[in-house]
Amino acid sequence: QAPPSAIKLATVVPQGSIWDKNLKQMGDEWKDATGGRITVTVYSGGSQGDESTALRKMRLDALQAAAFTVVGLGQIDWAFNVFDIPFFFDSYDELNYVTDELTPVLRKRIEPKGFMLLNWGHGGWTQIFTKKPVQTVDDLRHIKLWTSAGNDKQVQWFKANGFQPRPMAMTDILTGLTTGMLEGLPTTPLAASLFQWDKQTPYMLELGLAPVVGAGVITTKAWNAIPAADKPKLLAAANGVEQRLRVEVPKLDANAVEQMTKRGLTVTKATGPEWRTQLDDLAKTMRGESVPPDIFDLALKARTEYRKQHPAAPPPK
Amino acid sequence: MKRVLALVEDATASLALLVMVLLPLAEIVFRRTFGRGIPASQPIVQHLTLWVGFLGAAIAARDGKLLALATGSFIPKGVWRRAADILASAFGACAAIVLASGGWQMAMAEREAGTNIGAGIQSWMAQMVLPIAFAAIALRVVWRVGSISGHLDSSSASVPGDLRSARRSAERWLDRALASVGLLAGVLFLRVPSILEAHSLWPAFAIVVAAAIVGTPLFAILGGTAALLFMHDGTTPATILIETYSLSVSPTLPAIPLFTLAGFLLAEGRASERLLRVFRAFFGWIPGGTAVVCAVLCSFFTVFTGGSGVTILALGGVLFPALLKDGYRERFSLGLLTASGSLGLLLPPSLPLILYAVVAQIPIEDIFIGGILPGILLTAMVSAWGVREGTVSRAGRHPFRAPEALASAWAAKWELAMPALVLVAMFSGLATAVEASALTALYALVVQAFIHRDLKLRDLLRAFGECVTVIGGVLIILGVAVGLTNYLVGAQVPAKLLEWASTHITSRLMFLLVLNLFLLAVGWLMEIYAAIVVVVPLIVPLGAAFGINPVHLGIIFIANLELGFLTPLVGLNIFLASYRFKRPVLEVCAAALPMMAILGIGVLVITYIPWLTTGLLGLLGHG
Ligand code: NA
Ligand code: NA
Secondary structure (H helix, E strand, O other), rough: OOOOOOOEEOOOOOOOOOOHHHHHHHHHHHHHHOOOOOOOEEEOOOOOOOOOHHHHHHHOOOOOOEEEHHHHHHHHHHHHHHHOHHHHHHOOOHHHHHHHHHHHHHHHHHHOOOOOOOEEEEOOOOOOOEEHHHHHHHHHHOOEEHHHHHHHOHHHHHHOOEEEEEEEOHHHHHHHHHHHHOOOOEOOHHHHHHHHHHHHHOOEEEEEEEEEEEEEEEEEEHHHOOOOHHHHHHHHHHHHHHHHHHHHHHHHHHEEEHHHHOOOOOOEEEOHHHHHHHHHHHHHOOOOOOOHHHHHHHHHHHHHHHHHHHHOOOOOO | HHHHHHHHHHHHHHHHHHHHHHHHHHHHHHHHHOOOOOOHHHHHHHHHHHHHHHHHHHHHHHHOOEEEEEEHOOOOOHHHHHHHHHHHHEEEEEHHHHHHHHHHHHHHHHHHOEEEEEEEEEEEHOOOHHHHHHHHHHHHHHHOOOOEEEEOOOOOOOHHHHHEEEEHHHHHHHHHHHHHHHHHHHHHHHHHOOOHHOOOHHHHHHHHHHHOOOOOEEEHHHHHHHHHHHHHHHOOOHHHHHHHHHHHOOOOOOHHHHHHHHHHHHHHHHHHHHHHHHHHHHOOOOOOEEEEEEEHHHHHHHHHHOOOOEEEEEEEHHHHHHHHHHHHHHHHHHHHHHHOOOOOOOOEEEEEHHHHHHHOOOHHHHHHHHHHHHHHHHHHHHHHHHHHHHHHHHHOOOOOOHHHHHHHHHOOHHHOOOHHHHHHHOOOOOOHHHHHHHHHHHHHHHHHHHHOOOOOEEEEEEEEHHHHHHHHHHHHHHHHOOOOOHHHOOOOHHHHHHHHHHOOOOOOOHHHHHHHHHHHHHHHHHOHHHHHHHHHHHHHHHHHOOOOOOOHHHHHHHHHHHHHHOOOOOHHHHHHHHHHHHOOOOHHHHHHHHHHHHHHHHHHHHHHHHHHHHHHHHHOOOO
């Protein structure tokens, strides 16, 4: 039997990326903090499969931990989809405030399902990259928009609201853009720059569709096998990752926009008041549909609180 | 009762395949006319691949068509043969029952999680095909002891396995009883996994090697090895099935069964005769014209049949007599047809290219474009050899006559338009790879059944049935092979390999040379689809580290495996040609040697002149 202290952690973040480096650093810290009683092997770049596959392996104890995006987290509990509501959050500060309010509730929800939340991880902020300039919501409805394959609910939501989603594997994005199957995609500036999608999509609508939220999770089985005395040290190391990513990732996103602008990207801003009104209406359609109603309300309440405390909120990200 | 069950099984699988053809096309129509598609059509098509594949695998097991190494057929009849058959069945049953249990575990965990694939369909129900198919295979492998495996394409005639039907039934029941010890062993390993954890794996590996040599189906060899490794580490064999499931439902994989179906419909209709006529009218006048025609025609067919040997079986009967009649030497003709069976693997939309793109996660379109010039090169080299032979042996030529050329081209116009249909559909942005493959299958169906009226309903059913068996035979192998890959990834073999290579290999040129030798060995030892699934994840990071274009790496990879089909004794083409043309294996080997040399040179050219692969890509803006 594999010793309970050998932890295999899977993630789809690219090898050598800031997230990969931070997770490996956390692994080293866990090992040092426990005098080598706990080892962590990080499998990045999706080498243990996509997030659904990694989650299946966790349920059967073939993997013990993972750093998931909302795709995988949403499959543990649909409450995590709250972070995927388009145009719900205006800024990182607002996101962090709401996240802090939601954390204890989310923890409680996933524990009976066999998972323990270790930390949050920022992945950047999704903007919309398009072939033609987009100004109005209606412009966006005329764009063949990439969505990730495998989330039929999301596809149906887009369709029902008059958008033209094109679910495809991530590897087909570049070809889709070249052949015209796709005319735009929501993604973070860092990812667009990394995969050079911006060559095919010279316009970026700076609108802030949604933050890319990730989280580290470990199976309760593996967590319970860890001596109680070790746990605070491990959580401290995990929190270190969260704090570093909070600072570093927004900077990297901004850098990426700068880089891409130098090679020809045009950044446009959404104009007109209809974005806010239409998008608020759109967001409401997700309540109970892809986000549990109580979680949706809780997030909304926290957001209202935050906006009350910070009336001069920064302009949309 | 048994016949009813068989009928239901065949009908379900064929119907699922038909829905796979129609659903993506209906999706295009709905999208264009109503602006919205059919709910969950994409995930449903992906899951139908899983169903067609694993029902097909169970049918292949029922009919004794699971693919195994050819080495088993060299064991002399008598007591050794009987012992070998029992070992093969026992090992196959043991592996299959362990895999069935893994599939069950996965489905039950999925049920608890309550996920669905869309349109209200529960994921676990879709997954249940895995435990059911593997359990059926375990029982059938025991039941059919002595005739559990054959060629992938033993479609046209009965397989040698039925030789023993005359044996006394008491003996057969004893063999079945002995083979079912494998089932019991499997159950024991599942109940008491600590047996495997406590012991060294070397004796078990010795059994695996012996089982492979005596002709145990390849899925059991690969899946059994993976299960041994995982269970030795205290990990559940369900891990393998999780990988199997994940590969089987990947978004672009449905293109493989759909293109295979197109190939089978062509092969069942009289397309080969029409195409032979037109190619002959156009190329028959050059010296060695018929040989050139054979090479081109085989490439054309292999593109759709994946080099699984359907080409040799479907075309051999037409082409071999044609070559002999025109005065080509028998040995040359035999060699040519044996090699031609794998020509075309580099041309779009060949199935290994699709699988490579799926596994290496590169756009399918890119590898299709990259393969065009290398594929033409290999076909041209074999054709040139044919021209030489035609000149030397003064084989008969067919004078070019314009009226015949036009008439034959007109007669074959529908078939000739197929490659263009695929390419236009994919590169115009009209359809995805899967949609293009569905379109091609429907097109082949309409052309062969309704325009030419070559296929009666009975022929159609047979074509679907045989196609399902071939898809199953392939998918079960690559489905478990991906589990073995996952073990290697878990043990961090790719990272270790990279570390080793970066300290020992100093230049790109040296890397390519080592790669060629390594892939030659892989092609020799492994089935092509399994090789892609197991080896590609190991070499992709290496290729990246040495600055090899990922599309070029894919083309090198498949070109090398193309050679592997021809390697003496284990090469699939050798075995199939020996079977199809009723010639001893050693004679076929000897006949194929010059072809191996030619293709070997071709592979080196493709490897060391990257432009052949990347030139066209750059030109079309995919670079
Ligand atoms: Na595609
Ligand atoms: Na081989």
